[in-house]
Amino acid sequence: MSENIYDLAHDLDKGIRETNEFKSLQEAYKNVNADEEAKTKFNRFREIQVTIQEKQMTGQPIDDETVDVAQKVAEEVQQNELIISLMEKEQAMSTIINDLNRIIMTPLQDLYEVEQ
Secondary structure, three states, X not given: OOOOHXXXXXXXXXXXXXXXXXXXXXXXXXXXXXXHHHHHHHHHHHHHHHHHHHHHHOOOOOOHHHHHHHHHHHHHHOOOHHHHHHHHHHHHHHHHHHHHHXXXXXXXXXXXXXXX
């Protein structure tokens, strides 16, 4: 292979940024940040997600108060059209990233595949 693998990764980064899905996600994120109410709700939603993830990663139990706050914040963001749109765009982008990850992992899967 004449091309450096990291150069290929940077090309992939550039390609991702040029997709319609990424551009739509950028626009939706910009729209959320332009609306103070949506921005505040979205930031609270992200904060509670991080809190829960940190607790899960460190093996800490997720207390009832955290669950209650998470449910309340989730209900609030589900009522905001700008945030709903952003989450839909995130899901589309996530699908692409998952597909790319599957493709990237294929050489390792092929290597370790057990022939029967």
